[in-house]
Amino acid sequence: MILRDVRAAVSAISQTGLLGVHPAQALAQLGTALAQHGPSLYTLAVWAARRQPEAVALVDDDGPTTYRELVARADAVAAQLPSQSRRIGLLGRNHLTFVVTLLACGRLGLDAVLLNITFSPEEVAAVCASQRLDVLVCDDAFVEGLSLESVPILPVSAFSGSAEQVPIRRQLSRGSISILTSGSTGTPKVVKRQTGGLALLPTVTALLQQLPLRAGAPTLLTLPLFHGHGLATLCVSLLMGAPLYVSSRGTPEAYWRCLVQENIEVLVLVPTVLHRLLNLPDISKLPALRAIICGSAPLPEALAERTQRAFGPVLYNLYGSSEAGLISLATPQTLLAAPGTVGRALPGVAVQLNGREVRVRSGLTPQQTWFDTGDLGTIGAAGLLFLSGRSDDLLVCGGENVYPEQLEARMTRLPDVLECAVVGVPDAEYGQCLHVFIVPSSDAVRLADLERDLARLLPRTLRPKHITLLAALPRNAVGKLMRARLLPE
Numbered sequence: 222m223i224l225r226d227v228r229a230a231v232s233a234i235s236q237t238g239l240l241g242v243h244p245a246q247a248l249a250q251l252g253t254a255l256a257q258h259g260p261s262l263y264t265l266a267v268w269a270a271r272r273q274p275e276a277v278a279l280v281d282d283d284g285p286t287t288y289r290e291l292v293a294r295a296d297a298v299a300a301q302l303p304s305q306s307r308r309i310g311l312l313g314r315n316h317l318t319f320v321v322t323l324l325a326c327g328r329l330g331l332d333a334v335l336l337n338i339t340f341s342p343e344e345v346a347a348v349c350a351s352q353r354l355d356v357l358v359c360d361d362a363f364v365e366g367l368s369l370e371s372v373p374i375l376p377v378s379a380f381s382g383s384a385e386q387v388p389i390r391r392q393l394s395r396g397s398i399s400i401l402t403s404g405s406t407g408t409p410k411v412v413k414r415q416t417g418g419l420a421l422l423p424t425v426t427a428l429l430q431q432l433p434l435r436a437g438a439p440t441l442l443t444l445p446l447f448h449g450h451g452l453a454t455l456c457v458s459l460l461m462g463a464p465l466y467v468s469s470r471g472t473p474e475a476y477w478r479c480l481v482q483e484n485i486e487v488l489v490l491v492p493t494v495l496h497r498l499l500n501l502p503d504i505s506k507l508p509a510l511r512a513i514i515c516g517s518a519p520l521p522e523a524l525a526e527r528t529q530r531a532f533g534p535v536l537y538n539l540y541g542s543s544e545a546g547l548i549s550l551a552t553p554q555t556l557l558a559a560p561g562t563v564g565r566a567l568p569g570v571a572v573q574l575n576g577r578e579v580r581v582r583s584g585l586t587p588q589q590t591w592f593d594t595g596d597l598g599t600i601g602a603a604g605l606l607f608l609s610g611r612s613d614d615l616l617v618c619g620g621e622n623v624y625p626e627q628l629e630a631r632m633t634r635l636p637d638v639l640e641c642a643v644v645g646v647p648d649a650e651y652g653q654c655l656h657v658f659i660v661p662s663s664d665a666v667r668l669a670d671l672e673r674d675l676a677r678l679l680p681r682t683l684r685p686k687h688i689t690l691l692a693a694l695p696r697n698a699v700g701k702l703m704r705a706r707l708l709p710e
Contacts, residue, residue: 233429239436239461247272259395261327265459266292276437277464280483281316288462291317295324298380302329303356303373310349310372312336312359315446315467318377320455322358323398323446330396334411335447337401339698342366352399352411400449402543412449412543414585423569424547424584431550432537433511434461438486441466441479443494448699449543450517454489463487473497477504484509491517492524493700496640499527506532514539518701519608521630525560529553538563540606545592546585548572549606561630562605574600578612597624614704616645618653621682625704628683632657635674637666642694643685644707657685658707660693 231248234240240247250271258264266288269278274289286294298321302309309331313319326333334352336345338360349357349372357369361376399413428434440463444451458465466479477498479485486509490498495515498504510532516539528536534553540563541547549572551564566572571582579596586592597615598608610626617623625643632641639660648654659671668688675684695706 229423230426230429233426234460237429237434237436237461241272241436258328259330261324261330261396262456262459263292263295263324263327265456266295266324269459269462273437273462276462278459279317279320280464280466282469283317285464286317291321291324294318294321295328298322299325299328301380302331303375306331306355308332308334308352308354310334310336310352310354310357310359311447312338312340312345312357312363313377313447314338314360314469315442315451315471316360316377316469318380319446322377322380323455326398327396332397332399334399335401335452337447337698338363338445342368345369348401348411398452400447400452400543410543424567427568428457428547428550431552432487432514435486435511436461437463438511439464439466439483439509440487440489441476441483441485443468443471443476443488443490444517445698448517449541449546450489450491450539450699453547454514473501477501480507480510486511488513490515491700492520493518493696495520495528496524499524499531500639504531510535512537516541517699519610519626520563521633522560523630523634525556529557529560540564540608542581542592542594542596544586545570545581545583545594548581548583548594551605555605559601559605559607562601562607564606565604566606572600572606574598577609579606579608616643616653616655618645618648618655618682619651623655623683628655628679631678632659632675635671635678637662637671637674640694642702642704642707644704646687646709648686654687655683655685656687656689656707658689658691658694660691666690 235244251268254264254268258267270288270292275287277285278288278291279286302325309326311319311322311333323333334354336348345367346369349369354372356373356375358375361378364374364376367374397413399411402410402412440458442451442454442465446452446455466483468475492515513536520538525536536553536556538551538556540549547567548570549564549566551562555562555564569584573580577597579594579598580591581594582591595612596608597610597612598606600606610624614625615622628643629641632638639662641657641659643655643657645653646656671688695703697703
């Protein structure tokens with residue numbers, strides 16, 4: 222079984238052009254890197270550096286970094302991390318030092334815990350304590366507001382660029398990377414990932430087979446690297462020897478310039494960023510663009526259809542969770558036929574419904590047991606998975622079940638509605654009634670017009686009793702709706 226999975230993975234990698242004209246030599250180089258450093262992000266960077274040292278690995282706000290420079294910087298950071306540290310916290314935006322610190326942890330076999338930059342100082346302190354961190358590496362901009370009693374803070378500016386004459390301690394273990402769940406429905410949880418594992422080979426192979434990835438293809442990442450989707454993109458980019466474009470404070474306009482000027486082939490984003498890109502003036506088709514990989518939040522049908530019209534059949538909808546990893550993928554052809562689907566379960570992943578709740582079993586779930594995602598969904602005759610919201614978002618109005626995301630998808634088809642969010646509020650007659658928060662498509666939109674259009678669109682049982690206009694909906698760092706912030710105090 223393992224040998225078959227390895228062969229399939231090698232075949233999929235070969236089809237991307239990654240192994241070049243001398244595949245045996247490239248695989249031998251990978252084997253040497255694995256023998257020296259074990260399975261880690263650092264090993265992928267070393268492999269790329271040996272194949273193409275002067276190729277661009279990363280482009281951040283300060284410019285490009287080659288693979289040779291990337292490995293050298295990672296070695297420099299590894300030499301400068303406190304010698305007794307075993308568990309390293311990382312609190313930073315998307316930039317070179319964040320990446321090389323993560324690689325340095327892999328070089329040394331340390332456990333890295335990625336913190337969300339939107340956390341309050343109290344939340345950062347709580348994570349540092351609960352995870353028993355030995356040191357917190359963070360952006361200089363975050364240092365001033367932090368007060369940690371037992372965890373030393375190491376600002377990224379403290380790292381020098383050279384590891385000359387400084388010995389790098391020996392790797393003691395394989396190490397791990399821990400990410401935090403989005404916390405959009407409650408307190409974030411820490412999810413630990415081992416940096417190796419053959420159980421994920423079928424899923425990785427399926428992605429390489431279904432996504433039009435090419436070795437060295439320029440990739441633009443608009444998500445934070447501390448998020449699971451962003452971390453996965455970094456991993457794939459290192460594997461493919463591709464230049465990864467990131468920014469600490471990206472804007473839709475800056476992303477569009479990057480897409481056009483750098484001939485980006487792979488764009489990784491969330492629906493919110495996709496929505497904002499489509500609302501830019503004078504957008505046009507991008508000849509170099511081969512894949513828009515959207516995930517981490519629900520993709521409305523209307524947005525999927527609009528994207529296909531604007532850019533052609535290049536949209537992929539990726540569904541996953543921090544705990545279970547990648548779950549399913551909808552290809553452009555699937556989305557043309559069923560724009561509301563998240564596709565079929567990836568190889569190595571099993572999906573079943575417990576009532577309407579989605580359950581998953583994969584190489585990342587403990588002992589490959591069933592994991593309750595908290596998502597609600599249905600599975601169609603063709604095996605396509607459709608999500609209808611979160612189980613904790615389900616509303617009951619007058620005895621009727623109301624699924625906010627389904628209702629929001631219908632409302633956003635109105636020309637005056639840019640985006641919206643539905644919550645339930647206490648009601649003496651129905652127990653709960655609907656309150657919709659709407660971001661109008663222009664300043665000219667009137668409340669009376671929205672009330673009229675919603676009355677025409679929706680049956681009486683689904684019409685919101687309250688409508689509030691907002692300039693923007695509350696979202697977290699990866700664009701996921703923070704519905705709880707809209708609820709009454």
